[in-house]
Amino acid sequence: VQLVESGGGLVQPGGSLRLSCAASGFTFSTYVMRWYRQGPGKERDLVASIGSAGSSPYYADSVNGRFTISRNNARNMLYLQMNSLKSEDTAVYYCSARRFANDYWGQGTQVTVSS
Numbered sequence: 001v002q003l004v005e006s007g008g009g010l011v012q013p014g015g016s017l018r019l020s021c022a023a024s025g026f027t028f029s030t031y032v033m034r035w036y037r038q039g040p041g042k043e044r045d046l047v048a049s050i051g052s053a054g055s056s057p058y059y060a061d062s063v064n065g066r067f068t069i070s071r072n073n074a075r076n077m078l079y080l081q082m083n084s085l086k087s088e089d090t091a092v093y094y095c096s097a098r099r100f101a102n103d104y105w106g107q108g109t110q111v112t113v114s115s
Contacts, residue, residue: 001024001025001026001104002022002023002024002025002106003021003023003095003096003097003104003105003107004022004106004107005019005020005021005093005094005106005107005108005109006019006020006021006022006109007020007109008093008109008110008111009110009111009112010112010114011085011111011112011113012085012113013086013087013113013114014084014085016081016082016083016084016085017082017085017111018080018081018082019035019079019080019082019093019095019109019111020077020078020079021033021035021077021078021079021080021095023076023077023078023095023097026102026104028073028097029052029073030052030099031052031097031098031099031102032049032050032051032052032097032098032099033049033050033069033071033078033095033096033097034046034047034048034049034050034095034096034098035047035049035069035078035080035093035094035096036093036094036095036096037089037091037092037093037111038091038092038094038108039088039090039091040090040091042091045060046058046060047059047060047063047080047093048063048069050069050070050071050078052073052099053073054070054071054073057069062088063082063089066082066083066084067080067081067082068080068081069081078095082111085111085113087113088113089113090111090112090113090114091110091111092110092111093108093109093110093111094106094107094108
């Protein structure tokens with residue numbers, strides 16, 4: 001099982017980034033997928049989630065209206081489009097796959113929002 005995040009980097013406040021998560025080794029289309037983030041000195045928090053068929057997206061209040069979660073089950077890919085980025089969005093972003101007792105995590109990708 002592998003989850004590999006990419007797309008992080010340094011961006012100025014107000015800018016945009018698109019994170020990707022490539023999944024392999026499990027039946028991606030049957031799993032609820034989530035993005036989490038962990039800022040410096042903070043706990044890991046849920047950012048967004050999406051149902052197995054792409055339904056029922058959920059967003060944390062802090063990102064609602066700015067971030068969009070999506071998935072492509074044919075390509076085993078998860079995405080997070082992040083717009084209007086703020087300094088407080090600086091964190092390591094992780095993708096997560098969960099179904100029953102199975103709980104998989106990627107290694108994370110760093111997002112830094114700074115001028």
